[in-house]
Amino acid sequence: MRPVEEYKVVQDFLSRVCKQVRARTMHPEIREELLGHIEERTELLMLEGNAEEPAVQEAVKQMGAPEEIGKSLHLAHRPQLDWKLLVLLVLMTMIGLFGALSIDNAGTEILSDFFIRKLVFFCIGLIFLIVLYFLDYRKLKKYSGILFFITLCLMAMTEFYGTNTNGANLYLYFGPIVIPMLGTVSVFLLLLAGAGMKPASQWGPWEGVLQILYRGILPVFLYGWSDSMVYLFVYVLGFLMLTWTSKKNVKQFAVLTVFSLAGLAYILFTKRLYLMWRLEGLTDLEGNGGYHMRVIADAVSSAGWFGQGFAAPNPGIPFVYSDSIYPYLIYCFGWLFGIAVGMVVLLFLARMWSISSVLHDSYGKNIVTCIIVVLGLRLLIPIIMGLGVVPPVSLDFPFISYGGTNQILDMAAVGLLLSIYRRKNMIPSGMGEAAPMKAA
Structure with missing residues (x-):
């Protein structure tokens, strides 16, 4: 025939x-x-x-x-726009702008014009979001290896030439531009690069050892050296998640986990005095180390269901525009508002997870996994920190707190998510390793 x-x-x-x-x-x-x-x-x-x-x-x-x-x-097979994720992003951004306006009118901060500054950074971030939405994210994959290497070099450069803040070199200056290199920027870049690099399923025995040293131990060492303990934890979790999704091998994952946790334990042991001081703030609210937790607890408990009102001054809350923005919002607008913010955050995380579940391109799925880890922890930790569950750490609240580089980076990450979702029905099923596509 x-x-x-x-x-x-x-x-x-x-x-x-x-x-x-x-x-x-x-x-x-x-x-x-x-x-x-x-x-x-x-x-x-x-x-x-x-x-x-x-x-x-x-x-x-x-x-x-x-x-x-x-x-x-x-x-x-036409392009798709994830309106649900976009609406949730708009809600969180509006909450952040409303909070910045309240801080400005309260007049308790040394710096002013938080609302205008946040609005400017939001507009810049929006440009990045739109550009990445239309960009075919698959074109980034071929630059993964060089991106990982350059990020490590910039992290090492920050250690030697960065600006010292509270005893650690975390920020790198490029003229008037300040980049928190040993924070959110490096975590995003390293994990984004790792998503496109050779997956664990293709590692040989010796290559696996080299990959663990290069992609696991070296970044942990740089974060530990700089005292970026929170971002060290975020990176370790993201690295383990990437390894697990690329090859669901229990033995290999166990070995990676042991190596990673051993390195983490060593770093934590060398920083034990710092950690004990942090834990003191959680267990001993009357001591000097518990001042931060004490004023936050007082602010939240005095808020009531409807809060103290717009622009209510509370000069005792430290870093109200960044680390403590969530308890300040509760203080001003009440427990109901705090619950509503928490619900928006949970819906945003659930929507990101649902995007991951409908993809059949392994590279896109890996990127979404990385973004879920980084944004997920940075969204949840400030909430539970504001409720007094964990000791205070220096961690901004994405989309809601004030920030320059981080806000632009977070908007860019959402643009990347939207780009991946946009092409979910435009990529042949044979290109991925995941299950067949489902409806979202």
Whole structure:
């Protein structure tokens, strides 16, 4: 029997269908699927006694109008905008701008114009979000290795030439631009690069050791050296999650976990005096180390269901524009408002998780996993810290607290999420290692 795809009538039919579908990457998969249907119909018609060529022509005819089929397939594979994630982002941004306006009017901070500054950084971040939304995220993969190396070099440079803040070099200056290199920036860049680098499923025994040293131990050492304990923990968790999703091997994951936790334990042991001081703030609210927790607890407990009102001054709360923005919002607008903020955060995290579940491109799935880890911890820790569950740490509240580089970076991360979601139906299923796509 002559191959069905060699018939001109079949070739014309497939070409007319694909002409309607703008997602060119889907054309081979569409052709293969339609060709399979034509072959099945042809075989049935031949079993009924039809000759081969008439059977092929009739099978194509039974498929229907190619333009209509193409249009329906185009609708199925067109770009998608995740409106749910976008709405939740707008809500958190509005909360942040409202909080900045309240701080400005309270007049208790040395710096002023937080609202204007936050609005400017939001607009810059919005530009990054839009650019990344339209950018094909898959083009970033080939730069993963060099991005990881450059990030490590910048982290080491920060250790030697960065600005000293509270005894640690965390910030790197490029003229007027200040970058918290040993904070959110490096964590995002390292994990984003790791998402596109050689997965754990392809590591050999010795290569695995080198990868653990290079991608696991070296960043941990740099974070530990700089006293960036929170971001060290975030990176370790992100690295382990990436390794697990790329190869769900319990033994390998156990070895990686042991190595990572051993390095983390060593770093924590060398910083034990600092940690004891932090824990004192949680257990001994009357001591000097518990001042931060004490004023936050007093502010939250005195808020009531509806708070003290817009721009209510509370000069006792330290870092009200960043680390302590959540308890300040509760103090001003009450427990109900605090619950509402928590619900928006949880919905935002759930939406990010749902995006991960509908992807069938392994690279995109890895990126979403990294963003969930980094944004998830940075969204949840300030909330539980504001409720007095964990000791205070220097960690900004994404989208809500005041910030320059971090706010731009967070908006860019959402743009990357939207870019991945936009193409979820435009990438052939054979390109990923995950399960077939589901509806979101």
